[in-house]
Amino acid sequence: MSEFRISTEIDGAEATMPAAGPREEFIKLFTKYQRRVFLFILSQVPNPVDAEEIHQEANVIIWRKFDRFELGTNFLAWACQIANYEVLKYRERQRRDRHLFSDEFVRQVASDAIEQADELEQRRQHLAVCLSKLRNKDRELIQQRYSAGESGKSVAELIGRPINSVYQSLSRIRRTLLECVNRQTQAQATP
Amino acid sequence: MSVESLQHEELVQLLELLCEDRLDHDQAARLEEIVLGDQGARRMYLEYLSLHGTLYWDAARGIDDESEVLEVGGAATEPVDRSPAAGRRTLVAVAVWASAAALLLAVGLSWRPAEPSAGPEIAVADPSGLPIIEKKDSAASGVDTGLTRRQPATIESTPAPQMANRVEKGSTVERVVSPDAVVPESKSSVNPQPSAGSLAEIVGFVDSRLAAQWQDYQVAPSPVASDAEWLRRIYLDIVGHIPPSNDVIAFLKDRRPEKRAEVVDRLLDDPDYVRHSTTIWSNLLVGRVERREVNRPAFEKFLRGSFARNRPWNEVVGELVAAHGRNDQNGATNFLLAHLNNDATPATAITARLFLGTQVQCTQCHNHPFNSWRQQQFHGLSAFFKSTRSKPIRGTGAYALVSGPFEEPPFYEDRRGVVHMAPAGLGGQRVDLKGSEHPRGELARLMTGDSDPRLARAMVNRTWARLLGHGFTTPVDDMGPHNPPSHPDVLDRLSQEFVASGFDVKRLIRWICSTRAYGLTSRMTNRNRIDHPETSGERLFSHVYTKPMSVEQLYDSLLVATQVDQATASDWESVADNRRRWRSQFVYSFETDENDEAVTFDGTITQAMMMMNGPLIREALSQQPGSVFHHVVHAPGSDIDRVKRLCLAALGRFPSSSEMRAITEMLPLRSSAQARQAPVSGPLAEGLQDVFWAYLNSNEFITVP
Structure with a gap:
C-alpha cells in the first residue's frame, strides 16, 4: 500500500453507534468533518499552507461555539459558515493587491463548494482506488510531492531532475488521477 | 480541436499552475474569467x-x-x-568518512537558531499551538479529574496573534472556568486555597503581560514552534530525553487542537518525569561528584518518592532542611551531609541560594556590597545549623546527621573587629532558639510558612528558567532588590498562585508550558532580534531561548535514539550505573568550600571527542539486534525510508531537502524493489552509519530547541 491512506468512512456511520453524550457527539462530528472543512477553505484560498492556517483558526472558533451547535442539524454547513467567516477575515488581513482572486470569485466558489460537497466527498473515495492504480514510479513521485513540506520545486531539487520536467510529470499524474476519478464516478452513477 | 476543449486545456494548465503556486496575477484573472463564465469550469475547478x-x-x-x-x-x-551525473557511485571507505564530515556540515548548516525569516507573516501564529482546555463540569465528574484528565469542552486559544490583543482588550475572550474548577491532582496533601486561579486565567495573565512588553519594545514574537520542535522541547524539558520516533509520528499525525495540552499532561504523569526531576534536583542539591558522606541511592529514592507523589514543594524543602538520622535510612539527610564539612557555612549558603534564591556567601565576612543581606543576617541563618554535625557510624560506611540542642547564639566579628552576637532569624523574623531541641525544624517552619515569599519565588524563577531558557533574573538564584526581575508582575503572580496551589510543582510546570511564549519557536526573526539576553541584556520571551542538553539529557537521548541499551539488555540498576559512569568523565570537582564542580560539557574538545568516538556512539552504529540502527537497516522499504527513519530517530523530524540532497549525492540509495533483492551492505551500510553518526553528532542533537 502507499502512504496515501484515504479513509472510506461514509456519512451516517455514527448512526449505528450507541448514543453518546452531546460532547462526544460533537467531537465525533468535528473529527469526521475536518478534511471537508479544510477542502472547503482550500477552494477559496488555494494555497494549502494558508488554508491550513485558516482551518486552525476556524477550529478554535468551532470549539468555542460548541454550545451553540444543535445536534441533529447539518454540522458541515454550520462549520463551513464559520470557516467562511475566517476566510473573509484572512482576506481582510491580507493586502488587497495580494489577493489572487476577487471577492466575487470567492463567493461563487464557496457557494458551489457547499452545493457539491457530497459529490466531492464521493470523488475523494474513488481517489483511493485511483492512487492504487498508478504506476509505482508515478505514485512515488506524487507521494514525494505531497509529503511533509515538499513542493514540486523541492522535489525536483531532491531527485535532481530539471524542474520543468517534474512539473510536467506532476501535471500528467494529476490529470490521470482526475480522469480516473471521473470514470469511477460515472461507473457508479450508471449501474 | 473544438473551442470547448481548447478552453478546457487552458483551464487545466492554469489549475496546474495554481497547484504548484506558480500562478501570476494575469493568469489568475484569466482563471477567474473562465471559471465564472462557465458552470462546467466551476465544477472542474472544485x-x-x-x-x-x-x-x-x-x-x-x-x-x-x-x-x-x-x-x-x-x-x-x-x-x-x-x-547520469547524479548517478550511483561506489564509495570507498575514505570517501565515506569524508562524506560523513560533509554531512555533519550539511546538518549543521541547515539548522541554525536565530535564522531571520523576513516578512510580516512572522506575526501569524498557529492557533493549534497550545489551546488550553478546561473541563467545564468538573463539579459533576468527581474529584480526581482536575487538570490531568481534561476533555475538550471549551478551548481558550492562547497563541493566535490576535489573541494577544484580545486578551489586552479583555473583551473577546471568555473566561469560562470558575476558579474552583481547578481540582488538585496531587495524591498527597496538596491542598490549594480557594483563591487559586484557573489555568486559563493564569496563562492569560502571563501572556498578556508578555505581549504588552513586546508592544512596548516594538518586537513581534517569533512564530509558533513547529510540532516537531515543540515536541522535542517538551520531552527534553519534562521527561529529560528526546521523543521516540513513534511518538513523533503519532504527534505529527494528530490534528486535534488540544494535542499539545494532552502531551504536557501525559508527560507529567510519565515515570520519566520523576526520573528527570530527580536528576535535576540531585545535581543541584548534592552535586554530581561522589562524596563519602552522601548515600546517593538513598537520596535519589527520597527525591523520587517526592516527585512521584508530587509532594508540595514547601513540604519537601522543609524535610530536607530539618532532616536528621542515618543517611541510608533517611535519604533526605544527604543534602546537608553533602555540605556540612562540620561547619555551618556551606550549608547556610546553599540553603539560602537554592531554596530562597539569595546569594549570601560573601556576607559571612562583610555586609554585601549590593544586596540587602547583612552580615548579621547571614549569621542569623547559620545559627540554625550551628549544632548540626555529621557522624560516621562505625562499621557501616553510613553517616548520621545529628543536631544537638541549641546552646547559645554565635558571635561574629565585623570588619572593624567589633564582636556581635547573631540572634537566629530569617528575614525580619527572630526566633529564640534557647533550649530548642531541633533548631533546623524551626528554620524549616520559617522558610516554608506564609510569611516568607522567597521559597515560592525562587522555585518559580528556577522553573521558568529551566523551561524558557532564562529566568526573570540572572543568575537565577541571585534575587533581591539589587537584581530586580525582568517581569516582576509575572513573577509575583506565578509565585502567589504557586503558594495558593499548595506549592504544586506539576501545576507550576503546566502553567509555564501552557503559555504562549513556551509554544513559540526558538528561532529569532528580524522583528525580535533585540530579544537576546546574552548580547542585548533584554529578555522579553518573544521566542524560546535554546538550552544545551545536560549530560544526563544527552545520555538518555542517545539511548532513546539508538536503543543500544535494548541491544545489550540490561536491568534498570546497571542502566543507571552506566549512566553515572558515562557522565563522570565530564565532571570535575574543584574541591572548594562550596563543593563547586564543573561539567566539561559545553561544546569543548573533551565533549566532542567523547561524542564522536566514545564507546556509546560506537555501539550505536554497530548492528546489534534490537538497536534502532539494526532495525532500520533490516526493515523493508527503500533506502530513502531508511534515511528518513534515522533522521526521525535522532532529531525527531524528517530530513530537510538540502540534507536529502547531500545524502542522495553521497550514497548509492536504492528503491524498495532493489532493496528487496539484497540486504544493506558494503559502502551503503557504512554510508548509513555515517548518516546516523552525523545526525547524532550535530549541534541540533545536543540542543534543547
Whole structure:
C-alpha cells in the first residue's frame, strides 16, 4: 500500500453507534468533518499552507461555539459558515493587491463548494482506488510531492531532475488521477 | 480541436499552475474569467482543488506510522530518472568518512537558531499551538479529574496573534472556568486555597503581560514552534530525553487542537518525569561528584518518592532542611551531609541560594556590597545549623546527621573587629532558639510558612528558567532588590498562585508550558532580534531561548535514539550505573568550600571527542539486534525510508531537502524493489552509519530547541 491512506468512512456511520453524550457527539462530528472543512477553505484560498492556517483558526472558533451547535442539524454547513467567516477575515488581513482572486470569485466558489460537497466527498473515495492504480514510479513521485513540506520545486531539487520536467510529470499524474476519478464516478452513477 | 476543449486545456494548465503556486496575477484573472463564465469550469475547478487538497491532507504527514513504513515496500520513494551525473557511485571507505564530515556540515548548516525569516507573516501564529482546555463540569465528574484528565469542552486559544490583543482588550475572550474548577491532582496533601486561579486565567495573565512588553519594545514574537520542535522541547524539558520516533509520528499525525495540552499532561504523569526531576534536583542539591558522606541511592529514592507523589514543594524543602538520622535510612539527610564539612557555612549558603534564591556567601565576612543581606543576617541563618554535625557510624560506611540542642547564639566579628552576637532569624523574623531541641525544624517552619515569599519565588524563577531558557533574573538564584526581575508582575503572580496551589510543582510546570511564549519557536526573526539576553541584556520571551542538553539529557537521548541499551539488555540498576559512569568523565570537582564542580560539557574538545568516538556512539552504529540502527537497516522499504527513519530517530523530524540532497549525492540509495533483492551492505551500510553518526553528532542533537 502507499502512504496515501484515504479513509472510506461514509456519512451516517455514527448512526449505528450507541448514543453518546452531546460532547462526544460533537467531537465525533468535528473529527469526521475536518478534511471537508479544510477542502472547503482550500477552494477559496488555494494555497494549502494558508488554508491550513485558516482551518486552525476556524477550529478554535468551532470549539468555542460548541454550545451553540444543535445536534441533529447539518454540522458541515454550520462549520463551513464559520470557516467562511475566517476566510473573509484572512482576506481582510491580507493586502488587497495580494489577493489572487476577487471577492466575487470567492463567493461563487464557496457557494458551489457547499452545493457539491457530497459529490466531492464521493470523488475523494474513488481517489483511493485511483492512487492504487498508478504506476509505482508515478505514485512515488506524487507521494514525494505531497509529503511533509515538499513542493514540486523541492522535489525536483531532491531527485535532481530539471524542474520543468517534474512539473510536467506532476501535471500528467494529476490529470490521470482526475480522469480516473471521473470514470469511477460515472461507473457508479450508471449501474 | 473544438473551442470547448481548447478552453478546457487552458483551464487545466492554469489549475496546474495554481497547484504548484506558480500562478501570476494575469493568469489568475484569466482563471477567474473562465471559471465564472462557465458552470462546467466551476465544477472542474472544485474537482481539481479537491484532488489537490486531498493529496495534501492525506500525505502531508510523511511516513504515516511504523507499521506503514514497513508496508510501504514497493511504493517507496525511489528517485525517478536520475540523471547520469547524479548517478550511483561506489564509495570507498575514505570517501565515506569524508562524506560523513560533509554531512555533519550539511546538518549543521541547515539548522541554525536565530535564522531571520523576513516578512510580516512572522506575526501569524498557529492557533493549534497550545489551546488550553478546561473541563467545564468538573463539579459533576468527581474529584480526581482536575487538570490531568481534561476533555475538550471549551478551548481558550492562547497563541493566535490576535489573541494577544484580545486578551489586552479583555473583551473577546471568555473566561469560562470558575476558579474552583481547578481540582488538585496531587495524591498527597496538596491542598490549594480557594483563591487559586484557573489555568486559563493564569496563562492569560502571563501572556498578556508578555505581549504588552513586546508592544512596548516594538518586537513581534517569533512564530509558533513547529510540532516537531515543540515536541522535542517538551520531552527534553519534562521527561529529560528526546521523543521516540513513534511518538513523533503519532504527534505529527494528530490534528486535534488540544494535542499539545494532552502531551504536557501525559508527560507529567510519565515515570520519566520523576526520573528527570530527580536528576535535576540531585545535581543541584548534592552535586554530581561522589562524596563519602552522601548515600546517593538513598537520596535519589527520597527525591523520587517526592516527585512521584508530587509532594508540595514547601513540604519537601522543609524535610530536607530539618532532616536528621542515618543517611541510608533517611535519604533526605544527604543534602546537608553533602555540605556540612562540620561547619555551618556551606550549608547556610546553599540553603539560602537554592531554596530562597539569595546569594549570601560573601556576607559571612562583610555586609554585601549590593544586596540587602547583612552580615548579621547571614549569621542569623547559620545559627540554625550551628549544632548540626555529621557522624560516621562505625562499621557501616553510613553517616548520621545529628543536631544537638541549641546552646547559645554565635558571635561574629565585623570588619572593624567589633564582636556581635547573631540572634537566629530569617528575614525580619527572630526566633529564640534557647533550649530548642531541633533548631533546623524551626528554620524549616520559617522558610516554608506564609510569611516568607522567597521559597515560592525562587522555585518559580528556577522553573521558568529551566523551561524558557532564562529566568526573570540572572543568575537565577541571585534575587533581591539589587537584581530586580525582568517581569516582576509575572513573577509575583506565578509565585502567589504557586503558594495558593499548595506549592504544586506539576501545576507550576503546566502553567509555564501552557503559555504562549513556551509554544513559540526558538528561532529569532528580524522583528525580535533585540530579544537576546546574552548580547542585548533584554529578555522579553518573544521566542524560546535554546538550552544545551545536560549530560544526563544527552545520555538518555542517545539511548532513546539508538536503543543500544535494548541491544545489550540490561536491568534498570546497571542502566543507571552506566549512566553515572558515562557522565563522570565530564565532571570535575574543584574541591572548594562550596563543593563547586564543573561539567566539561559545553561544546569543548573533551565533549566532542567523547561524542564522536566514545564507546556509546560506537555501539550505536554497530548492528546489534534490537538497536534502532539494526532495525532500520533490516526493515523493508527503500533506502530513502531508511534515511528518513534515522533522521526521525535522532532529531525527531524528517530530513530537510538540502540534507536529502547531500545524502542522495553521497550514497548509492536504492528503491524498495532493489532493496528487496539484497540486504544493506558494503559502502551503503557504512554510508548509513555515517548518516546516523552525523545526525547524532550535530549541534541540533545536543540542543534543547
